[in-house]
Amino acid sequence: MKEELFISGRDIPYIDPYLNIWHWEIPVYLFLGGLAAGIMFFAGYFTIMHKEKEMQATVKFAPMLVPFALVLGLIALFLDLKHQLYFWRLYTTIRFESPMSWGAWTLMLVTPLSFIWAASYMKDVFPKWDWKFKFLDQIIDFIIEYRKTMAWAMMILAVILGVYTGILLSAFNARPLWNTSILGVLFLVSGMSTGLAAIIWMSKSKYERKVLSRLDLIFIAVELFLIIHLFMGFLAASEVQIEAAQLFLGGEFTVIFWVFVIILGLIFPAILEILELRGFHIPIWIPSLLILIGGLVFRYVMVEAGQITRYLY
Amino acid sequence: MDKKIGLKKRPVYINPYFGGILLGLLILTSFYIAGRGLSASGALKLTIVEIVDVIAPEHAENNTYYNRFLPEDGGSPLFNWLVFGAIGTFFGGMLSGAIFGRLGKLRIEKSAKISNRTRLIAAGVGGTLFGIGSQFSRGCSSGAALSGTSALSFGGLIVMLVMFGVGYAFAYFFRKLWI
Amino acid sequence: MGPLIPLEIITGQWDFVIALLIGSAFGFILEASGFSSSRNIAGVFYGYNFVVLRVFFTAMIVAMVGYLYFSYLGWIDMNLVFVLPTYLNSMLLGGFIMGLGFVIGGFCPGTSYTAAAIGKIDGIVFAGGVFFGIFLFSEFFPFYEGFYTENYLGNVTIGEMLGVSNEIVAFAFVVVAIVAFYATWLIEKRVRKNMTEYKFE
Numbered sequence: 001m002k003e004e005l006f007i008s009g010r011d012i013p014y015i016d017p018y019l020n021i022w023h024w025e026i027p028v029y030l031f032l033g034g035l036a037a038g039i040m041f042f043a044g045y046f047t048i049m050h051k052e053k054e055m056q057a058t059v060k061f062a063p064m065l066v067p068f069a070l071v072l073g074l075i076a077l078f079l080d081l082k083h084q085l086y087f088w089r090l091y092t093t094i095r096f097e098s099p100m101s102w103g104a105w106t107l108m109l110v111t112p113l114s115f116i117w118a119a120s121y122m123k124d125v126f127p128k129w130d131w132k133f134k135f136l137d138q139i140i141d142f143i144i145e146y147r148k149t150m151a152w153a154m155m156i157l158a159v160i161l162g163v164y165t166g167i168l169l170s171a172f173n174a175r176p177l178w179n180t181s182i183l184g185v186l187f188l189v190s191g192m193s194t195g196l197a198a199i200i201w202m203s204k205s206k207y208e209r210k211v212l213s214r215l216d217l218i219f220i221a222v223e224l225f226l227i228i229h230l231f232m233g234f235l236a237a238s239e240v241q242i243e244a245a246q247l248f249l250g251g252e253f254t255v256i257f258w259v260f261v262i263i264l265g266l267i268f269p270a271i272l273e274i275l276e277l278r279g280f281h282i283p284i285w286i287p288s289l290l291i292l293i294g295g296l297v298f299r300y301v302m303v304e305a306g307q308i309t310r311y312l313y
Numbered sequence: 314m315d316k317k318i319g320l321k322k323r324p325v326y327i328n329p330y331f332g333g334i335l336l337g338l339l340i341l342t343s344f345y346i347a348g349r350g351l352s353a354s355g356a357l358k359l360t361i362v363e364i365v366d367v368i369a370p371e372h373a374e375n376n377t378y379y380n381r382f383l384p385e386d387g388g389s390p391l392f393n394w395l396v397f398g399a400i401g402t403f404f405g406g407m408l409s410g411a412i413f414g415r416l417g418k419l420r421i422e423k424s425a426k427i428s429n430r431t432r433l434i435a436a437g438v439g440g441t442l443f444g445i446g447s448q449f450s451r452g453c454s455s456g457a458a459l460s461g462t463s464a465l466s467f468g469g470l471i472v473m474l475v476m477f478g479v480g481y482a483f484a485y486f487f488r489k490l491w492i
Numbered sequence: 493m494g495p496l497i498p499l500e501i502i503t504g505q506w507d508f509v510i511a512l513l514i515g516s517a518f519g520f521i522l523e524a525s526g527f528s529s530s531r532n533i534a535g536v537f538y539g540y541n542f543v544v545l546r547v548f549f550t551a552m553i554v555a556m557v558g559y560l561y562f563s564y565l566g567w568i569d570m571n572l573v574f575v576l577p578t579y580l581n582s583m584l585l586g587g588f589i590m591g592l593g594f595v596i597g598g599f600c601p602g603t604s605y606t607a608a609a610i611g612k613i614d615g616i617v618f619a620g621g622v623f624f625g626i627f628l629f630s631e632f633f634p635f636y637e638g639f640y641t642e643n644y645l646g647n648v649t650i651g652e653m654l655g656v657s658n659e660i661v662a663f664a665f666v667v668v669a670i671v672a673f674y675a676t677w678l679i680e681k682r683v684r685k686n687m688t689e690y691k692f693e
Contacts (some may be wrong), residue, residue, distance in 0.1 A: 191447070250504025258509045259397065268404060275411055282411050322693035324526070329543045333550025334527030338553040340523065343514050345562065347507060348495030349516055353601035357619070358626050360534060363631075369570040378633035397508045401515020401607060406606025408516070409523035413584035415693055420691065421613045427662075432616025436530075436614040439597015440604070441628070442620020444587050447601070448629040449640065451576060452598040455518075457583075460549065463555035465658050467651040468576035472587045475534075479591025486591040487595050491534045 010312075019175065019307040025080035027300040030075035030165050033107075033192070034187060034295065036066045037162035038195015040114060042212075044155035047147060057203035058123045058212070065198065066114040074107065086142040099168040101153045106164060110157045120144050124167065169306065177306040178235055190295055194220040197269075197291035200284060208283065213273045216291075220270045227262070241281050242311040250305035261301065265294015327414050340463050347394060350460020354444065354453035356399030357383070359390045367389070424491055435490055494562070498572045523606040530607070530614060536593055539683035540690040542676040549669040556662045556672030578645040578653075585639075597621065687689040 014020045043063045046055045081087055091108065095101040120143045122129045131137050138220050143150070166184030196216040203209050234245035247253050269287035276282045326332075343350050362382045366373040373379040382390050397433035403478060423432035447453040450472045452461055461469020493499065498587045520566045526543050535541025562568040594600060599607060599618045607615025633640070651658035684690050 250506055254505035255508040260510050280411055324691060326526040326558050327524045329546035330550050332521055333547040334554050335521050336551035337554025339517050341558040344559055344573050345494040345568055346496045346574050348498045357623050361627050378630045378646030389535055395509045397511035398515035401512040401603055402519035403605045404514030405519025406523040406609035409520040412611035412630020415610045417611055419611045419613050425519055427529045432614055433617050434596050436617040437621040439593045440618040441625035442593030444622040445629045446586045446593055450583045450628055455602040457576060463552050464571050464573050466576040467648045467650050467653040468578035468583050470650050471583050475584055475587025476591040479588050480537050480595045483592060492538055
């Protein structure tokens with residue numbers, strides 16, 4: 001146990017100098033948000049490219065997960081709040097300078113959109129589904145006309161959803177580990193990669209899996225590049241950032257990060273996916289599950305480690 | 314002799330001598346980097362200590378066997394060379410199975426002369442015996458016999474000789490399981 | 493100069509990451525040599541597949557000779573490498589029980605992980621059995637605690653115990669290994685005459 005004794009006026013429990021108020025709820029939400037963003041982005045993209053027939057799981061089946069993921073994520077966020085009865089206050093104002101406001105409103109738009117998208121494909125996924133009211137059938141037909149527009153909206157909102165989680169963390173100036181601009185893009189790419197992994201797991205067509213596996217490999221490569229440059233940035237910055245990076249380079253988070261996030265969560269699934277593309281037979285749930293677990297552990301580690309880093313002392 | 318097995322069905326393995334050389338070099342690397350070899354049973358033992366510690370901490374403290382492996386600074390016993398070596402063994406085996414085409418659906422491998430149930434019971438009984446025995450000898454075949462004897466420990470040599478000797482002695486009685 | 497971790501040349505938690513990589517190579521080599529099939533492993537007791545002996549012995553002699561060479565060249569400090577503590581009675585009993593377990597189950601814990609990794613249910617059951625066995629041992633430990641720790645001879649090496657230098661021990665091992673390889677090659681040829689399948693997946 002590392003014991004530090006200091007005498008200071010700075011001693012707000014759980015906040016200063018060590019932040020210790022975000023627990024499991026936030027990483028769970030970050031993971032689910034990234035997953036939803038990834039799935040929605042590709043659903044929108046392949047709809048715009050007129051590839052709905054070849055990429056059925058991307059466009060029809062995987063978006064069925066998105067409403068659940070978003071609702072669970074929002075519940076996790078709700079559970080984390082201290083004054084839970086006043087959550088609605090977030091929606092009484094739009095503050096452009098606050099990433100949290102951006103996030104709240106993006107979620108407010110994206111969640112109903114994902115429900116509508118999933119609803120419009122209900123008949124395709126469950127052939128016996130009956131809306132039971134005529135006006136609902138008419139609404140669904142109306143929605144189906146506007147799928148293209150919805151797809152564009154989903155793509156843009158998905159990118160904002162994926163990026164804002166990283167920007168939100170990087171807005172914490174007092175946490176040296178988080179205060180880096182790479183985090184936004186890194187969380188977006190990680191979210192896309194986990195979304196692709198989920199779609200690949202659900203997909204039944206070989207062509208679709210091939211296309212998505214190739215995309216996934218690109219995203220994994222980009223993610224590795226970004227992580228390396230994240231640490232390069234830390235090691236080239238001031239002393240607090242170097243200390244923050246040391247948590248991952250020999251400190252207490254080294255093994256969890258490098259083993260579960262990098263090796264088992266990115267590199268090993270990438271090797272398995274390359275082998276699969278080359279023709280070796282790999283059960284498809286193994287790389288997908290590893291990527292998903294890696295994404296969750298990554299966000300958990302970033303939230304935990306970030307709260308430990310601080311300026312001064 | 315092997316006319317009955319078509320070329321496609323014969324499993325692809327690397328030459329055992331080559332595999333042995335690689336394994337020997339790996340153990341040497343392990344000695345050079347960490348000063349110890351690998352032990353698969355050690356990882357399971359530490360997992361058990363961790364589970365008992367989480368479920369019933371006082372029992373873990375009182376039992377003198379668990380107590381040996383709880384780190385003094387209160388950290389988890391899972392933060393140990395052996396545990397990560399075991400995790401690596403699992404995924405390394407998976408990778409090799411993937412490359413050589415042996416990674417497939419869940420299956421039970423047994424001689425055609427016994428039933429699935431017999432094989433699973435035998436595996437369970439064999440595993441339990443191995444678990445008990447490995448604790449007495451402070452290592453299993455990879456830990457005590459392989460790494461131990463390579464480091465020239467006398468204990469490793471005894472364990473290996475007794476293990477294989479007893480195996481040979483009792484092989485006749487269990488031949489129905491294999492041949 | 494090694495070993496690197498005890499000498500603090502590699503510090504912090506990096507040693508666990510290295511453990512993962514070494515473990516992966518270990519699992520890879522085991523699986524690629526055929527140790528993920530219990531029928532291959534049990535072949536050493538019945539004479540139809542001596543892969544266990546070949547891999548084991550070769551690995552031991554390579555590691556032993558390499559280790560002694562490294563020590564001679566000054567690359568490794570032999571005092572910092574872990575040598576098993578010798579508890580004579582306990583180890584004899586342990587080897588006995590493990591031998592039984594080996595011939596009944598057909599796996600050892602390391603190979604059962606690789607078998608489980610490629611989907612063999614009997615490998616998973618074996619690993620579960622090891623888990624259970626260790627648990628049983630730990631629970632009943634107070635009954636044989638005395639036996640467990642008696643006859644402690646210290647962390648002796650083979651050379652110290654037999655009174656010869658370790659290099660002679662390694663040489664003896666190599667000679668025994670070569671004889672064993674030849675003998676098992678002959679036995680295998682004989683036994684395989686009556687079998688159609690001796691290399692299992």
